[in-house]
Amino acid sequence: MADDLPLILVSNRGPVQFGLDDAGERTQQRGGGGLVTALSGLVRLLGEGVWIAAALTDEDVEVSREHGDKAFTITDQLDREYLIRMLEIEPDVQHKFYSIIANPLLWFIQHYLWDLSNVPDITGHERDAFEHGYVPVNEQFADVVAQEVEARGGRAVVMLHDYHFYLVPERVRERCPDVFLHHFVHVPWPQPDAWRTLPGWMRDPLIRGLLGNDVVAFHTERYARNFLLTCQELLDLRVDFGELTVRVGDRTVATRWYPISIDAEAFEALADSPEVRAVEKQLEQQRREFLILRVDRTDLSKNVLRGFKAFDTMLEDHPELAERVTFLALLVPSRQDVDEYIEYMDKVRRLAADVNLKHGTTDWQPIDLRFDDDFTQSMAAYKLFDALVVNPIFDGMNLVAKEGSLVNRRDGVLVLSEHAGVYEELGAFAISVHPFDIQDQADALYRALTMDPEERHARRNACARVVRENDLGKWLRMQLEDIERIRG
Amino acid sequence: MADDLPLILVSNRGPVQFGLDDAGERTQQRGGGGLVTALSGLVRLLGEGVWIAAALTDEDVEVSREHGDKAFTITDQLDREYLIRMLEIEPDVQHKFYSIIANPLLWFIQHYLWDLSNVPDITGHERDAFEHGYVPVNEQFADVVAQEVEARGGRAVVMLHDYHFYLVPERVRERCPDVFLHHFVHVPWPQPDAWRTLPGWMRDPLIRGLLGNDVVAFHTERYARNFLLTCQELLDLRVDFGELTVRVGDRTVATRWYPISIDAEAFEALADSPEVRAVEKQLEQQRREFLILRVDRTDLSKNVLRGFKAFDTMLEDHPELAERVTFLALLVPSRQDVDEYIEYMDKVRRLAADVNLKHGTTDWQPIDLRFDDDFTQSMAAYKLFDALVVNPIFDGMNLVAKEGSLVNRRDGVLVLSEHAGVYEELGAFAISVHPFDIQDQADALYRALTMDPEERHARRNACARVVRENDLGKWLRMQLEDIERIRG
Numbered sequence: 001m002a003d004d005l006p007l008i009l010v011s012n013r014g015p016v017q018f019g020l021d022d023a024g025e026r027t028q029q030r031g032g033g034g035l036v037t038a039l040s041g042l043v044r045l046l047g048e049g050v051w052i053a054a055a056l057t058d059e060d061v062e063v064s065r066e067h068g069d070k071a072f073t074i075t076d077q078l079d080r081e082y083l084i085r086m087l088e089i090e091p092d093v094q095h096k097f098y099s100i101i102a103n104p105l106l107w108f109i110q111h112y113l114w115d116l117s118n119v120p121d122i123t124g125h126e127r128d129a130f131e132h133g134y135v136p137v138n139e140q141f142a143d144v145v146a147q148e149v150e151a152r153g154g155r156a157v158v159m160l161h162d163y164h165f166y167l168v169p170e171r172v173r174e175r176c177p178d179v180f181l182h183h184f185v186h187v188p189w190p191q192p193d194a195w196r197t198l199p200g201w202m203r204d205p206l207i208r209g210l211l212g213n214d215v216v217a218f219h220t221e222r223y224a225r226n227f228l229l230t231c232q233e234l235l236d237l238r239v240d241f242g243e244l245t246v247r248v249g250d251r252t253v254a255t256r257w258y259p260i261s262i263d264a265e266a267f268e269a270l271a272d273s274p275e276v277r278a279v280e281k282q283l284e285q286q287r288r289e290f291l292i293l294r295v296d297r298t299d300l301s302k303n304v305l306r307g308f309k310a311f312d313t314m315l316e317d318h319p320e321l322a323e324r325v326t327f328l329a330l331l332v333p334s335r336q337d338v339d340e341y342i343e344y345m346d347k348v349r350r351l352a353a354d355v356n357l358k359h360g361t362t363d364w365q366p367i368d369l370r371f372d373d374d375f376t377q378s379m380a381a382y383k384l385f386d387a388l389v390v391n392p393i394f395d396g397m398n399l400v401a402k403e404g405s406l407v408n409r410r411d412g413v414l415v416l417s418e419h420a421g422v423y424e425e426l427g428a429f430a431i432s433v434h435p436f437d438i439q440d441q442a443d444a445l446y447r448a449l450t451m452d453p454e455e456r457h458a459r460r461n462a463c464a465r466v467v468r469e470n471d472l473g474k475w476l477r478m479q480l481e482d483i484e485r486i487r488g
Numbered sequence: 489m490a491d492d493l494p495l496i497l498v499s500n501r502g503p504v505q506f507g508l509d510d511a512g513e514r515t516q517q518r519g520g521g522g523l524v525t526a527l528s529g530l531v532r533l534l535g536e537g538v539w540i541a542a543a544l545t546d547e548d549v550e551v552s553r554e555h556g557d558k559a560f561t562i563t564d565q566l567d568r569e570y571l572i573r574m575l576e577i578e579p580d581v582q583h584k585f586y587s588i589i590a591n592p593l594l595w596f597i598q599h600y601l602w603d604l605s606n607v608p609d610i611t612g613h614e615r616d617a618f619e620h621g622y623v624p625v626n627e628q629f630a631d632v633v634a635q636e637v638e639a640r641g642g643r644a645v646v647m648l649h650d651y652h653f654y655l656v657p658e659r660v661r662e663r664c665p666d667v668f669l670h671h672f673v674h675v676p677w678p679q680p681d682a683w684r685t686l687p688g689w690m691r692d693p694l695i696r697g698l699l700g701n702d703v704v705a706f707h708t709e710r711y712a713r714n715f716l717l718t719c720q721e722l723l724d725l726r727v728d729f730g731e732l733t734v735r736v737g738d739r740t741v742a743t744r745w746y747p748i749s750i751d752a753e754a755f756e757a758l759a760d761s762p763e764v765r766a767v768e769k770q771l772e773q774q775r776r777e778f779l780i781l782r783v784d785r786t787d788l789s790k791n792v793l794r795g796f797k798a799f800d801t802m803l804e805d806h807p808e809l810a811e812r813v814t815f816l817a818l819l820v821p822s823r824q825d826v827d828e829y830i831e832y833m834d835k836v837r838r839l840a841a842d843v844n845l846k847h848g849t850t851d852w853q854p855i856d857l858r859f860d861d862d863f864t865q866s867m868a869a870y871k872l873f874d875a876l877v878v879n880p881i882f883d884g885m886n887l888v889a890k891e892g893s894l895v896n897r898r899d900g901v902l903v904l905s906e907h908a909g910v911y912e913e914l915g916a917f918a919i920s921v922h923p924f925d926i927q928d929q930a931d932a933l934y935r936a937l938t939m940d941p942e943e944r945h946a947r948r949n950a951c952a953r954v955v956r957e958n959d960l961g962k963w964l965r966m967q968l969e970d971i972e973r974i975r976g
Contacts, residue, residue, distance in 0.1 A: 115603030300605035
């Protein structure tokens, strides 16, 4: 950091993941998920700092133990050397923390996904998962963060990430009053009534925990305002919607918003790689006149079902498109240890089958549904779409919209939900859709496929320009500048 | 009204309902539902005014036609004479208006009941129901209101009721600029994100329609604030949270809150009637040591399932209560033309059966589930409960809590959800429960049944006192006083 304060990064997934190859040799891979990629730009600022994450594989645990469960130096795939520390969490505790409380409980609340007349039930089971899962994992992380801060003389900038760690900041602040705590929440922050789904004994500590920070950051202004509303309404705290601050005792906590992005340059280079071009060629050979694309984790917030229903409606409304269009759905299976996700994938599969049975012919399968985690394939498909469907119910940001708009080669049109965080940046150049309005989405698909080439071109260019301008470097820079300003 | 302005009342259900008896003779009954009872107190103020409602039975339609579809004078069961006007609505239009848009679409949004990853889908079907159901019914009511206002020289106080008529005020104001429009919303007003479930083409006219009023009234301050938030966030209007007003063009719309109640005196007299005492005797003979009671429509917002789960948990935690307690659930079937309600009643039935199978014995059925609409029975049960369960997910007010607290004879304890509108008045004297926390509700039931008699007595007395003080007369008086003040 600027005046040589060490940086301490905290995220559930770390920058590397250890494993074993077929010969039993240890392997080191890049950590999965978009967040790790985004945070990777902070590595050059780590200096004497450390990146703290959970040990998620057996081999992560092994490596961590070899280093006495302390921090150790790694060399990453970009040949950068820095310290990481991996926390071993008991499997049972990890299950309670991750698969009961963080997902689905908190995730569902923050995306308005609970079917409230039926679920959730907060029973002894959930209470146990909170008290013996979420709380101890947060305590474990907080204590390690505090140790690392103390080892650096008690002063550091700590950047925490996401809904896994809401209790960490308050506990770190108690032990290390001089630390600067910055917490980025990558999911939407819903309005206070959504938090009423949780009883006070769980809800209040979560919000109070987060208020241990100096800055609580979100992707959009709306989430920042919702956070202030939550503090005002549920904890009766004094907030300032002009300054975007909340008063907690004698401290002032700032909320801020920074739309996350991608590394545009690296992404464009990757899109041009031989691997991607090879897959692109295959897809190009399979394609019909029009290609509609979606790329998503199989998350309930992504609204896959209504996307297929809209496609169904479009085919009904426009029989002339029969055999001329494919809806390629590249879905990465997600959280298959959570019942709701298993059921959802099942519904997606059944609906795709129904639509194909209804409209398909001997030679034409309208929806090409692929469940796998193949980034090269996604990248290749990004280059080829005529319409990219990003229709989430609610979504913190949604990077697919940015990725696809950037590398597409056919002036493909972005069909974008009003409720995605990215809408604030790209909405003006996309065709807006309302995520619950099937007819609206069907009309939007048709409009995208039949749009005049000049307009398509202008829109696509505008999207790509915004993505290049607001790229990942800017996202990090703005946060760091604000940290300097707020500390000063 | 005070300075002799005529009053025009508008509600979906009217004060009387016509039918035919076995001999084919016309009958006239009191209109059903708690709202009609509440509004009945306004009849003495009607003067030259009129009460406008929908013609809901075949005989209502017949009577209305006999009067050339104009207003006509009735004599009600209290021997009061006044004008009513009943609107005949095409059955197909009525279905679209009532059973697709008003219920479930708006009702579910206002109670946070949609399971968003699955429902609702806004398709051509819903668009048609809005455009050819909700809109024309609202236009029909608005035009009749305007006619009645014009027939009175263009000046009147119009009091509209509930979510059926959000489009009426704006249209009346256009035709009758000098009218005073007051609209009471009896359901919760949710936070703005809940309204995002509706596409703008439906959402914006609904809110703008409501802003045609001079006063928009709710049961609690929280709903009034949520309404202002909605205007601010979704329509970008200037609001004042101190004054509780919103600026619309050159007009100021006030929001207010008045907790509705019951006619305490009449209710206590009724509880003492021979009919009630006869049923009370029967129930008294059947009762075990402890009686837990709930009285509700079978609405998804009422949280019947979690109430039974809590009872199940209590029986598990306290086996000593076996055979000593009955949970009497008096449920009035509701909206059985809406799929979600049919499914819900089914779930309720199955769950009660499961709990009974699990805990019951030859001589003891733990849950006594009765589906019928028998007010005398409810009244008798009110007098006998030891614990009254009112645990809704969200509820505009909930009069069961007030009714039961008022007439109970055993110092029964109110177990009350934090999320019911009535919580603001009775929460301090009830045992509070969180509607999603099953263990909390189980503990609350146990606490209610085992509470020290003095504490029970003090709590019940306090509840009854509040109900007597804030009774229906006060509810009406406060609204009328505010109308005078705002007009002046």
